[in-house]
Structure formats: structure tokens, C-alpha cells
Amino acid sequence: MILRIDQLTKRYDNTPVFANVSLEVAPGEFVAIVGESGVGKSTLLNCMAGLDHWDSGTVQLHGADLGTMHDDARAALRREKVGFVFQAFHVLPHLDVAQNVGLPLLLLNAPDDARVEAMLEAVGLGGLGSRLPQQLSGGQLQRVAIARALVHRPALLLADEPTGNLDPSTAALVMEALVAQVRLHGTSLVLVTHSVAATERADRVLRLRADGIGER
Secondary structure (H helix, E strand, O other), X not given: OOEEXXXXXXXXXXXXXXXXXXXXXXXXXXXXXXXXXXXXXXXXXXXXOOOOOOOEEEEEXXXXXXXXXXXXXXXXXXXXXXXXXXXXXXXXXXXXXXXXXHHHHHHOOOOOHHHHHHHHHHOOOOOOOOOOHHHOOHHHHHHHHHHHHXXXXXXXXXXXXXXXXXXXXXXXXXXXXXXXHHXXXXXXXXXXXXXXXXXXXXXXXXXXXXXXXXXO
């Protein structure tokens, strides 16, 4: 399993966000997570990557128990094994498109201009590497974020409402690019979404509730 979560519970002060969440994600599997607003879907994604702390339970990523690792070790594991796509694009405005996409490779001390260009071609942005983010549309910026998240070929991609800020036709194009790339590279995808169209592409759809998670 790429990801295994067992009896995970998260609280803010004394208020439970979610409790007793258990799930597994197999290599190459696309799992969509749905649920009411405020139930902790984004927080759960952050726990999956060890970006957020939890109160009880375990998170194992690529065989490593995140709860027993120091911050530096978790960060190194994330850089190598995890990609992120968020609703906000989080591109760096002072870097051009190719530089934004190449950041994960740079952090791994493995810059590869050819791989960056191939990834841009794959998401429909070929020839746009020298443009600055402010010269792109919202749909193009989200494809930059997808290319950046996948360029280092992570084992797991975590996506938080990646089409939430896009119009339906653009959202469909972005989702097509996202799914095509994770299928091509055998990447596991955990997607938090309210989009029915997005859930229809998933292998499994899980509903997060305050008392746990289960098949929708």
C-alpha cells in the first residue's frame, strides 16, 4: 500500500474534527473523498502528508510511519514521494512557468529541463515555459500546478479541490489532464472534491464524516 491510515483522530482544542478514520490507498488507485464543508477533508489531506499533527492513530506513507519521524525526515519523504495540487494555484509569480514546474526536481538536486518540457507538453502547455504566471489563464495555471506536482514522479498525489475555482468546461479539461497523467505514471491519487464529474472518474469514492470514513 502507498498509504495506510488507521483509527486517525484529529481535534482542535477539545473539539473533534474527525475520529476513527481508517483507509488504504493502493498503488495507482484514484480515491475521491467527499463530505460536508467543515468536516476536515483538507485537514485529513494534510495529515496524510505529515503536514498536520493528529491526536491518535497512525499514518503510514510508502511504508514509513509518519508519526515516529522527525520533521526533517518527513519533509524529505514528502519531497520525494508526494505531490500536491490545491484549489489556489500557489505558483511563484517571479518565476516563469518552466521554473515553477521544475522546482520539485531542483529540491531533489536533480534538475532536468527535458523532463520539465515533456511534462508541460503532456498537460497542454508546450511552448509556454518562458511565460510568467500572470500571463496565463486560471485553467492554464492549474495545469502548471499539476505539472509541478507530477514532474518528479511521486508515488502519491494529494489534490484539494483542484477545479474548485474554474468554470465547468475548464474544470473538465484540467481534470482530464490530471487523471491522464496519474494513470500514465501509475501515481496514486487522493482527491478532495465537491465535483460530481470528478468523483465519476475515481476508482472509489469515500465520504468523510465526523465519526469516520466509508464508502459513499
